[in-house]
Amino acid sequence: MVQGTISVIIPAHNAADTLVRCLRAVTAQDDADYEVIVIDDGSTDATSAVLGKFDVVHLSNTTQAGPAISRNRGADAATGAYLVFTDADCVPPTHWLSDIRKWLEVAPVVAGTYFPAPWQGALGRFANLDWYLYWFRHIPAETDSFSMGNVAFHREVYFDRDRLEEHFFHRLAAAEDTIVAMTIAERYRILSTEQIWVLHMHRERLIPYIRKHITTGYSRTLLSLAFPQRKVFAARDIRLSFVFAQLVSTVALTVGGLAAIAGFGLWMGLVPLLVFLAVQAPSLLLISRRERSPLFWLMSLVLFFVRNVAWLFGMAKALVYVLQSPPEMKAAARWRAQHDLKADEFEVKEAQTADPTSQIERANSETAH
Numbered sequence: 001m002v003q004g005t006i007s008v009i010i011p012a013h014n015a016a017d018t019l020v021r022c023l024r025a026v027t028a029q030d031d032a033d034y035e036v037i038v039i040d041d042g043s044t045d046a047t048s049a050v051l052g053k054f055d056v057v058h059l060s061n062t063t064q065a066g067p068a069i070s071r072n073r074g075a076d077a078a079t080g081a082y083l084v085f086t087d088a089d090c091v092p093p094t095h096w097l098s099d100i101r102k103w104l105e106v107a108p109v110v111a112g113t114y115f116p117a118p119w120q121g122a123l124g125r126f127a128n129l130d131w132y133l134y135w136f137r138h139i140p141a142e143t144d145s146f147s148m149g150n151v152a153f154h155r156e157v158y159f160d161r162d163r164l165e166e167h168f169f170h171r172l173a174a175a176e177d178t179i180v181a182m183t184i185a186e187r188y189r190i191l192s193t194e195q196i197w198v199l200h201m202h203r204e205r206l207i208p209y210i211r212k213h214i215t216t217g218y219s220r221t222l223l224s225l226a227f228p229q230r231k232v233f234a235a236r237d238i239r240l241s242f243v244f245a246q247l248v249s250t251v252a253l254t255v256g257g258l259a260a261i262a263g264f265g266l267w268m269g270l271v272p273l274l275v276f277l278a279v280q281a282p283s284l285l286l287i288s289r290r291e292r293s294p295l296f297w298l299m300s301l302v303l304f305f306v307r308n309v310a311w312l313f314g315m316a317k318a319l320v321y322v323l324q325s326p327p328e329m330k331a332a333a334r335w336r337a338q339h340d341l342k343a344d345e346f347e348v349k350e351a352q353t354a355d356p357t358s359q360i361e362r363a364n365s366e367t368a369h
Helices: 016-026 047-051 067-077 096-104 122-134 155-159 176-185 206-226 228-233 240-261 267-290 294-322 327-354 356-368
Strands: 006-012 034-041 057-061 082-086 109-116 150-154 190-200
Touching (some): 006 067, 006 096, 016 034, 016 047, 034 067, 047 057, 082 155, 096 150, 109 122, 122 240, 122 267, 122 294, 150 190, 176 190, 176 228, 206 228, 206 294, 206 327, 240 267, 240 294, 267 294
Parallel strands (some): 006 034, 006 082, 034 057, 109 190
Antiparallel strands (some): 109 150
16 A cells, blocks of 8 residues: 555536535545645636635636646645546545555556446436446556546656647547546556446536537547547547447438438338347446336437437537647647657667667677777
8 A cells, every 4th residue: 555645636617516525525535644636617606615615725727727727737736646636526435545545556547437426316327327338348457548537646657748638628528538548558557447436426417418428529539530549449448339339320210210200111210220229238238237217228218319419419520620720630740740759769679679689789899899
């Protein structure tokens, strides 16, 4: 178990509704040596008043800067030997930091998972289960991706990287954590475990839920276009076969349904509906093991369709945005060029080291001198 102060860093934008639960849990840890830093990211609600009720370090951004910049500001102010990040809508158990200490003995970066908050309504619980279905369950034990809502670092590891995430998404809470993970995975080992968990409070109204998934489709598409090798062909966090099947079946169902309504035959809608149901069957089976209500299963089926349509809107938004040659693509190109060059130099050096001829020539040269 590692020793030393842990700095818990929490960005918060208009988070008054969830921040009380979060801070009650974070400040009730059974660990003896930690500090809590909350960055109020230009909130216009009662977030600042909530912070005044807790013994935490309170930083404020005069205007909304986004979670990426806010987290980095909190990291810069932290005094701990270890940096732990969570979000204002997360509620950790009392043994959270104690568990993190054990895992940081094993790896320089350790990422945890989210569980549904049991007090939430049906939409909030579904949203958390759904996140597990399309993302968390695909993350391997050694990964190149994580959520900044539940991750811990040795201090020097977090700072030994480019802050590339600050150049993306224009203050959106999007896939900025995926960029952080990508930059760190270039040099350090990242472990993922469900033994470190927090309860996560998802959006409980339909419109914010839809907006969230439009953002997901947008940010993931933008990342895929900016870093195709790392986040498409070599991605270890999203199973492309899952996403592809979701999107294709949803497009087919939409087109077939419109054709059936237009009078081209009922079968035009029935066949893609059966395909869509077959694609969703594994996810519904998993959900049925955690939620016993048939009404919840029916709601889940409808929301799978809604989620997929939102992803498609987000993808279209990203494609239009990329056609404008945005600064994100330029920043990504610079980063790729720099890091691919370093990787090539490393491979040449490794090849020279492994080549017996090179080793003999080097030894002969050193002997001659």
